[in-house]
Amino acid sequence: MSTASDFMGHELSSAERRAIRQEKRMVRISRAAGPLTAIGLGWSVPLMKMAAGDDPRSNLSALWKGLIVPLIGILAFLAAWAALAPQVQTSLGTVPGPVQVWQQVEGLYADHQRGREDRVEFYERQEARNAKLVEQGMADRAKVRAYTGAPTYPEQIFTSLKTVFLGFLLATIIAVPVGIACGLSSTVSGALNPLIQIFKPVSPLAWLPIVTMIVSALYANASDALPKSMVVSAITVTLCSLWPTLINTSLGVASIDKDLVNVGKVLQLSTSKTITKLVLPSAMPLIFTGLRLSLGVGWMVLIAAEMLAQNPGLGKFVWDEFQNGSSDSLARIIVAVITIGIVGFILDRIMAALQTAFTFSSTR
DSSP, X not given: OOOGGGGTTSOOOHHHHHHHHHHHHHHHHHHHHHHHHHTTOTTHHHHHHHHTXXXXXXXXXXXXXXXXXXXXXXXXXXXXXXXXXXXXXXXTEEOOOHHHHHHHHHHHHHHHHHHHHHHHHHHHHHHHHHHHHXXXXXXXXXXXXXXXXXXXXXXHHHHHHHHHHHHHHHHHXXXXXXXXXXXXXXXXXXXXXXXXXXXXXXXXXHHHHHHHHHXXXXXXXXXXXXXXXXXXXHHHHHHHHHHHHHHHHHHHHHTSOHHHHHHHHHTTOOHHHHIIIIIHHHHHHHHHHHHHHHHHHHHHHHHHHHHHHTOTTHHHHHHHHHHHOOTTHHHHHHHHHHHHHHHHHHHHXXXXXXXXXXXXXXXX
């Protein structure tokens, strides 16, 4: 491909200028391909290439595999669901199909809108009442109360996200340093490996009663910003999700090039500089793999923890609808299941994008 430097000394023709502009566009698209693929938008790359004037044949093939085939799979699943759902009878009626589930999505959004309006009206009435009391000289009777209405569905999603990130953050703070220590020292690894193998398979349902009793004893004065049920759920997530990060960090540190370690010894680097300058950059791909696995495990564990701890998130929503037993409950539970899956996918894509940004790999 010709470049501008090849035409120094004479004026470029319009065709040559177009070729240079197209080459620059293709370079920009190639640079964007890695991040777009990491966040699940790799199918947009062939569209951009065709828009930039690239050969449509190879791009159409990539578009078929990256977008059309997944869409066909989703449509086939929806068709099978719509056809088979009415044939399954439960105690609450037939299993709802896609149309009934979508109606519940609209209903939950309408409930959210009404909840927001009720909240605004509550604070407006409270403000007007307090202003009137101040005018009457009774300012001491003016009070500010928090809105205590039931959380809406989007608010429950936000509560679950806040809880899982709290648990994931605690798991990362514990797992990464311990994993580095295990990777650098065979003695530490030998001492901790039996404990890791024992506690790694423990179910969150087994951890939850222990965590509940300990949190109740140590966290007696719970704050409104961090209620006890959220702390219980977050610590349960921590205990179940730290193992993938710990194991992958240990493996990544233990498998770094020995020449790098020898270079650190020759340069007489301190332990902290050896870890930050040599160990972590080399082990980062496996560390991020562990973090992605830990976040996925934590998101799965969270739902069960919220059901039993009654943390007002998606798990409690599912449990309340199951206990409610109305004709709409089953459809609402399916809405929650789909929401859990979509949020889990988005969290994984976020971690994949961070991995692409902070590590050197073939996808970058």
